[in-house]
Amino acid sequence: MSFFEHLGEVRSRLTVIVVALVVLAMISYPYSLRILDILFSRLPDMTFTTHNFMEPFMLRFKVSVLTAFAACLPLIIYEILAFLTPALAGKERRILFPIVTAMALLFLGGAAFSYYIVMPVGVQWLLAQAGESLLPLNNASDSLNFVILFLVAFGVAFEMPVVLYSLLRLRIVKYRTLRKNWRVAYVVMFIVAAVATPDWSIPPMLMLGSAMLVLYEGTMLLVRFSFGRERDESDS
Numbered sequence: 345m346s347f348f349e350h351l352g353e354v355r356s357r358l359t360v361i362v363v364a365l366v367v368l369a370m371i372s373y374p375y376s377l378r379i380l381d382i383l384f385s386r387l388p389d390m391t392f393t394t395h396n397f398m399e400p401f402m403l404r405f406k407v408s409v410l411t412a413f414a415a416c417l418p419l420i421i422y423e424i425l426a427f428l429t430p431a432l433a434g435k436e437r438r439i440l441f442p443i444v445t446a447m448a449l450l451f452l453g454g455a456a457f458s459y460y461i462v463m464p465v466g467v468q469w470l471l472a473q474a475g476e477s478l479l480p481l482n483n484a485s486d487s488l489n490f491v492i493l494f495l496v497a498f499g500v501a502f503e504m505p506v507v508l509y510s511l512l513r514l515r516i517v518k519y520r521t522l523r524k525n526w527r528v529a530y531v532v533m534f535i536v537a538a539v540a541t542p543d544w545s546i547p548p549m550l551m552l553g554s555a556m557l558v559l560y561e562g563t564m565l566l567v568r569f570s571f572g573r574e575r576d577e578s579d580s
Contacts, residue, residue, distance in 0.1 A: 357423040364419055368412035376404040379411055380484075383491050386464050388471060392484040403485055410492065421448070447506050454502030455495040457555060463494050466541075466548040493542040501540045504533075504556055505563040512567050519567055533557055 372379065380403070384392065394400055421444060429437055474480055511517040522529060537553035538544070 353427060357427055361416065361420055361423055364416050365409075365412045368415050369408045372411040372415075373404060373408040376407040376411070380404075380407050380488070383407075384487065386459055387467050387487070387491075388464070390471075390480075390482050392482050392487055394484055399485060403488065406485075406488065443506060443510070447503055450502045450505060451499035454498040454500070454555075457502070458494050458498035462498065462548045462551045463491070465551070466494075466543055466545050469545050469547050470543060490542060494548075497540045497542055498552060501536065501552060501556060502559065505559050505566075508560065508563045509567060519564070522564065529560065530557060533560060 394403070425440070425444065429440070471480065512519055512522075533556045534549070534553040537556060538549045541548045541552055
């Protein structure tokens with residue numbers, strides 16, 4: 345294909361994605377308040393406020409767009425892979441799809457871990473800091489941004505096994521080096537957890553750091569048993 349033919353394919357695939365996003369956003373708008381209730385359901389019982397009469401509409405519009413994007417994510421991934429796959433060799437194709445699948449599952453796992461376990465604990469800890477003297481007014485838009493950042497931050501942090509496995513598989517980093525410097529790796533993971541946690545509160549930092557530690561050790565165990573002989577030969 346020529347350069348302009350590639351541009352035409354990109355335009356057609358982007359058109360499919362944009363149309364799907366618009367249609368799904370329109371469909372999800374009537375259900376946006378229900379979706380918002382689901383997103384806020386893991387927070388402690390509280391009342392959410394808005395600054396003005398325009399904010400409820402903008403809030404529902406944002407929820408509709410985010411819902412449409414989440415629903416369209418498989419389509420977006422498919423369109424990207426369908427565009428890139430013809431340029432890849434057979435071996436690269438076989439590697440690409442398992443990696444994409446693992447990344448999607450890990451992201452969902454991180455978001456679920458955040459939603460069901462970490463976020464309620466973190467918000468409860470933050471509310472406890474107000475004591476009896478302060479009464480927090482919880483703005484709905486700010487609370488939605490907080491929830492979305494929490495889900496995305498944990499989802500991205502859970503991608504660490506894919507990155508680590510790829511570095512080891514490509515021999516950019518040696519298994520023996522990581523095992524020898526495990527203390528440094530642990531410290532780095534907790535630093536990343538501290539930076540990635542949106543509220544910077546202590547309980548979520550510790551929980552995310554502990555989860556990343558488990559994922560790290562699980563990845564190292566997988567590497568040890570999946571290509572241990574190859575690893576030993578490359579390290580020698």
